[in-house]
Amino acid sequence: MQKLVIPRKTVYRLSLYYRALQRLRTNNIETVSSAALATAAGVKPTQLRKDLTYFGNFGTRGLGYNVEALSRRLTEALGTTQLQPVILVGAGNLGSALLRYPGFAKEGFEVVAAFDAKPLRSREKELGIKVLPMTKLAQFVTEQRIKMAILTVPGNVAQEVTNELIASGVLAILNFAPIILQVPDNVVVNNVDLAIELENLSYFIQ
Ligand SMILES: NC(=O)c1ccc[n+]([C@@H]2O[C@H](COP(=O)([O-])OP(=O)(O)OC[C@H]3O[C@@H](n4cnc5c(N)ncnc54)[C@H](O)[C@@H]3O)[C@@H](O)[C@H]2O)c1
Numbered sequence: 484m485q486k487l488v489i490p491r492k493t494v495y496r497l498s499l500y501y502r503a504l505q506r507l508r509t510n511n512i513e514t515v516s517s518a519a520l521a522t523a524a525g526v527k528p529t530q531l532r533k534d535l536t537y538f539g540n541f542g543t544r545g546l547g548y549n550v551e552a553l554s555r556r557l558t559e560a561l562g563t564t565q566l567q568p569v570i571l572v573g574a575g576n577l578g579s580a581l582l583r584y585p586g587f588a589k590e591g592f593e594v595v596a597a598f599d600a601k602p603l604r605s606r607e608k609e610l611g612i613k614v615l616p617m618t619k620l621a622q623f624v625t626e627q628r629i630k631m632a633i634l635t636v637p638g639n640v641a642q643e644v645t646n647e648l649i650a651s652g653v654l655a656i657l658n659f660a661p662i663i664l665q666v667p668d669n670v671v672v673n674n675v676d677l678a679i680e681l682e683n684l685s686y687f688i689q
Contacts, residue, residue: 600636
């Protein structure tokens with residue numbers, strides 16, 4: 484059967500719905516109307532209904548969505564039913580700050596190792612995670628079947644590091660380096676650029 488192509492923005496909004504559902508679960512709420520869920524996720528109800536049609540029929544007319552069932556379906560769709568192992572490359576200022584954040588596991592991701600061109604034992608102790616040399620990357624990624632990587636290396640080496648990640652089997656990269664990475668069609672890259680976000684906010688305060 485041909486795989487359904489779901490728009491990237493829809494996939495992004497699934498994470499928003501999932502977080503809204505988590506908050507409802509915390510408050511022991513069992514069912515939610517599409518209007519209430521849309522408000523909690525910050526989208527329009529029509530958008531929510533349209534997005535969820537990709538995943539089958541959830542709502543019961545007049546009753547709304549079952550919070551537990553919809554949460555489960557979304558984690559299945561997002562591939563976060565099990566803890567997803569992730570590696571980080573470039574344990575410098577930004578990389579170390581991300582490695583210190585303990586909240587990823589709660590969201591379904593475990594940063595299992597970091598790699599750096601200059602791995603320092605002292606950093607390993609401070610960060611509480613293995614910081615391995617780049618020579619160990621290919622073997623680690625293959626053996627541990629790592630599919631996701633966070634990239635926090637300088638821009639001038641980001642492409643070559645990306646090539647190495649892809650050659651080893653990584654299929655998804657969260658890129659913080661300020662360059663557009665060239666990747667094959669089967670690899671997905673999400674770019675995070677705080678300067679662009681600030682610039683965008685700046686526009687609205689003129
Ligand atoms: N997206 C954002 O909003 C944002 C914000 C801050 C920084 N950045 C970017 O993040 C990256 C890291 O910034 P930083 O301040 O942490 O820099 P940094 O110099 O502190 O850290 C970079 C790390 O990468 C390592 N490294 C260098 N070459 C490497 C290679 N070939 N292979 C593996 N590791 C290598 C270095 O040893 C160092 O530990 C930069 O590209 C920077 O522009 C992005």
